[in-house]
Amino acid sequence: MAYVPAPGYQPAYNPVSVRPAGSQGSSTSTQRGEHVAAPDSPRETLKPLPYVTPIAGGLQPGMSVYVQGMVPHHTQRFRVNFACGSQKGADIALHFNPRFESGDKLVLNSFQGSWGREQHTALPFRKGQHFELVFLVTPQGYQVTVNRAPCCDFQHRIPPERVQLVDVDGDLELQSLNVIGGRTMGGGGMYYPDAGMPMMSSPTSYHPQVPYEAKFPGGLTAKMTVVVRGFVPQGAKSFRINFTMGRSKDIALHINPRVNERLVVRNSRLNGQWGSEERELPHNPFQPGQYFDLSIRCGNQRFKVFANGQPLFNYAHRCPSFQQIDTLAIDGDVVLSYVQF
Incomplete structure (x- = not known):
């Protein structure tokens, strides 16, 4: 009985990493990866981050990205990038970058040939604690919540339909990443209405x-x-x-x-x-x-x-x-x- 994700639901469990060619880091971020620990077993040595999941057809208002993981005690920073391609120098519609080593702040930005103006807010993460992170795509931008509480908003600088992948890297134990909504299926394939499977x-x-x-x-x-x-x-x-x-x-x-x-x-x-x-x-x-x-x-x-x-x-x-x-x-x-x- 093989698991096939429902159309409009693209989950990844205990994800291991595949770095796209020329994957962008942070405007000043570390490229050091952290091994992933399974949530229901002793710590295992798996492939290091980054983890990349494709977004077939791009993002649309109403779609969301759900990230669940744990911040290790040694964390300096990690990031979640909504990238417009896997090639070196690809644009980044949203760069979400918690930084613990420089005043405990959350930096948001975009990349279009060069980094744009940084947006700062208070850091909602704590070392040694699990978290749930949700990015909700709206017509105006991204609404971000952390552990059920509103965290920040980031207005679109790049149309969300140009986003081709979500790329996670840094000092982080990533336990799951789910893309919800749209016409994606597991593995990044497109869903077509005549395939006989109703959308969520x-x-x-x-x-x-x-x-x-x-x-x-x-x-x-x-x-x-x-x-x-x-x-x-x-x-x-x-x-x-x-x-x-x-x-x-x-x-x-x-x-x-x-x-x-x-x-x-x-x-x-x-x-x-x-x-x-x-x-x-x-x-x-x-x-x-x-x-x-x-x-x-x-x-x-x-x-x-x-x-x-x-x-x-x-x-x-x-x-x-x-x-x-x-x-x-x-x-x-x-x-x-x-x-x-």
């Missing part, structure tokens, strides 16, 4: 409150994918992800990580009655103090569920018509990073 149509909901509830306009459809990224806090006991049906509130798919029991229970409640539980898994991605990325794809016969890009389980439909599923509900001991479908 809802706006990304960043950091929604729990309990969370959202409606599927027109009901769930075949090949539709729901992406849930979240964090399991220390001391968590249990949480639930439910796909429910109409006024009956029957639950077509109940995903119940029981953190304190180290189980992930799946079930359905139809006509007010719970069915038989399914518990077997190849691995358990829901661990205290760790992030997870869950991709739930609806097929004609079953749900196919992946965690962090790896197969987790299949769940055969038990309800007569999955098109009656119209609500996603999440509650319990979980902190949500974003939900997209």
Whole structure:
């Protein structure tokens, strides 16, 4: 069961690095890389940064880039570049450059043959701490949030559709990078409407409150994918992800990580009655103090569920018509990073 990202969702997990020819650094930044550590295992020596992911077709308003990682204690600086090409001297639409060694400041800039005017703001990162970094593309510019809080805005100096790749480098442990929206697929390939896979149509909901509830306009459809990224806090006991049906509130798919029991229970409640539980898994991605990325794809016969890009389980439909599923509900001991479908 191979993982194929949903159209409009381009994730990378524990990314290793491929430097494009002539990759730009910072206007004054270090080129020193930091090895990547997997979030659910002891520190490993992998290929050093930089990490590069292509943006097929460029960026458009409404798209976003999500970066999750950790700032090591020895960090001097790192950067995220939205570059217009991989060749040496390519323009950079946004250069996002936290600097710890020169007054703890965040520098933003652009490069068009030469560096433009720097924009400075307070540094929102702390050494030794994990972070979530979101770049939201708007018609006016980039809105940046760090750890759920507004960080800064950067007005477009270069049209975002010229951006061809996101390039991350420096003193950083990069754990995931997701491109959300547009017509990209994993590996940077283009998505075409006649390929038979519907686009992810809802706006990304960043950091929604729990309990969370959202409606599927027109009901769930075949090949539709729901992406849930979240964090399991220390001391968590249990949480639930439910796909429910109409006024009956029957639950077509109940995903119940029981953190304190180290189980992930799946079930359905139809006509007010719970069915038989399914518990077997190849691995358990829901661990205290760790992030997870869950991709739930609806097929004609079953749900196919992946965690962090790896197969987790299949769940055969038990309800007569999955098109009656119209609500996603999440509650319990979980902190949500974003939900997209």
